[in-house]
Amino acid sequence: MSAPERVGDDPWAVLRSATRARVALGRAGDALPTSRELEFRAAHAAARDAVHSPLDVGALRAALGGEVLAVASAAPDRATYLQRPDLGRVPAEGTALPHTGADLALVLADGLSPRAVQEHGPGLVAALRERLGGWSVAPPVVATQARVALGDAVGEALGVRAVLVLVGERPGLSSADSLGVYLTWDPRPGRADSERNCVSNVRPPHGLSYAQAADTVAALLSAARELGASGVALKDEGPALPAG
């Protein structure tokens, strides 16, 4: 730890400690000083690289261990994926997935930050498994050029009652590796976003820990099973959730 800041000397000290916003950067004329400009550029570069660096499917499979399935969306490349979200929501032609009849499917989708699912996917899956004793879980599915709704088709094909899509969220300047979890009960193509529940910003150590996120997701899953639905109805009428 560095020495405590001497608040009396720098009127910005208290203010700066209360926000990650880029306040009090100083100026070079009417522009930003070089050092601040380069900091911003480095953050943007990290976010850009998070969007465009492809998921290492082999490494993710190895990290997950056991049987792992794979699916690609109908978007053939990143540029198309970014401009045609509709293609990212459906499996590529000829996709075949086994009917499992399990309770739950786990889909690990690259989304807008492959890096997020690469870094946090295996840890979150492990934390989830510890909390899903009452559920039979299908082999995890790694999905590339994938949007959240791709999980609807995957879940339907696997024959599960619910699907969790762990997806790389759109990178921000200070968060290139944030993972989101979307729960959809009775998944099938055509589900609306209002029929899903989301736990966002899984990103230890800065965001939610795996344990915190898994606790919340497990509670949502139990509530969804009780209600036979997910989404807005669950949020409004479901039991109180642990603080996340």
Place this chain on the structure above:
Amino acid sequence: MRRTVTLGGHTYEFPTLVELMAKATPPRSGDVLAGCAAGSAAERVAAQTVLADLPLATFLDEQVVGYDEDDVTRLILDTHDAAAFAPVASLTVGEFRDRLLAWTAAGDEAALSALAPGLTPEMVAATSKLMRNADLVAVGRRTRVVTALRSTIGLPGRLASRLQPNHPTDDPVGVTASILDGLLHGSGDAVIGINPATDSPARTVALLELVDAVITRYEIPTQSCVLAHVTTTLRALEQGAPVDLVFQSVAGTQGANRGFGVTLGLLAEARAGALELGRGTVGDNVTYFETGQGSALSAGAHLGIGGRPVDQQTLEARAYAVARHFDPLLVNTVVGFIGPEYLYDGKQVLRAGLEDHFCGKLLGLPMGVDVCYTNHAEVDEDDTDSLMLLLGAAGCSFLIAVPGADDVMLHYQSLAFSDVLTARSVLGLRPAPEFEAWLARMDLLDDGGRVRELAPDAPAARALLAAASS
């Protein structure tokens, strides 16, 4: 009338107005996604050629979104002012473009600015499709829209800014830090406007009281806004909160507005509530709207006559008809926020920003722009610099600015406070007059009227910062 043209030995036909408008639109990813874009560059010019010969009055008889099924269309046609339209009623779309540019070159601001009630969004959108970027800048610059509440927006030679002090948890000290940083950069003359992290009435009231306390303590001639849903602002009004501006995101179809959970009736009710508070000092414009190309498509509410997809730029212009009905203080398009599936790269974002400003101004709106981008779009700071400077040249009413260009709550990049200083100094623009006088009183301006760069321990800085630390 058959709408056909032969170009390069190929005959192009555009059976409906919806298709003609869409195919005449300069390229953008959202129209490809919607399935309404021109199939080739030649088809686009063919559509523009046909559109140029279309009488402007066509848009009063033929709709792109049906009158019976859409309340935005009804609003547009039922409030059309034939007298204001009269000077241009006999023109085609192409002749109208020429007329606008002639008035602009002659500096006839009165003629340009008087047209608004006579123009429909579709007329203005069609005209924009024939214009180059420089045309959009030139006409926008000469079209005057002035509004006011506690500061005056849109005067010639002025460029205001919205100070956007967002914080991921609405932490009061964190929000205050960003407000003070903005004020020290001469930002906030359009509004100090916070996007709350959650849409709860209690949170909204708390933020309103926080900003109101800052404005009151330093006697800043500006207004606050918490950009909560209009129903949340109505609750805040019921609780007696200090509401300066009623905010709402709006779009160009009834269906998209339904998706936002908003009706024209709700907006009227909230505006009446804010007016009743009488918080203005130099005017009584009490609403603020945000829009953005692609919002109707993203809500699946972008279909027009015959179930055909309407292009996103025409739908965007229709949102301005909703906004202008409520006499706004501020309107801005959030031009790069929605993502690359609607505006893919810097060229598309630049074009859309200039189109939106032009269309808004011509329709009588105090038009500002959030010049912004997300990390999955092919856009960077060089692109936002270009758009910012062109908007400054175009007489844009205000720009949005955040600390260091980084919005840590909404996770996108907008302009930095210092960027607005650059736009003002490069283009010789000044803040809103009431706010400029306040900056001078606070000793924040140098002799040349520039916002002074202060050391953190300068007396003026200390005066502002002391409050936050106490």
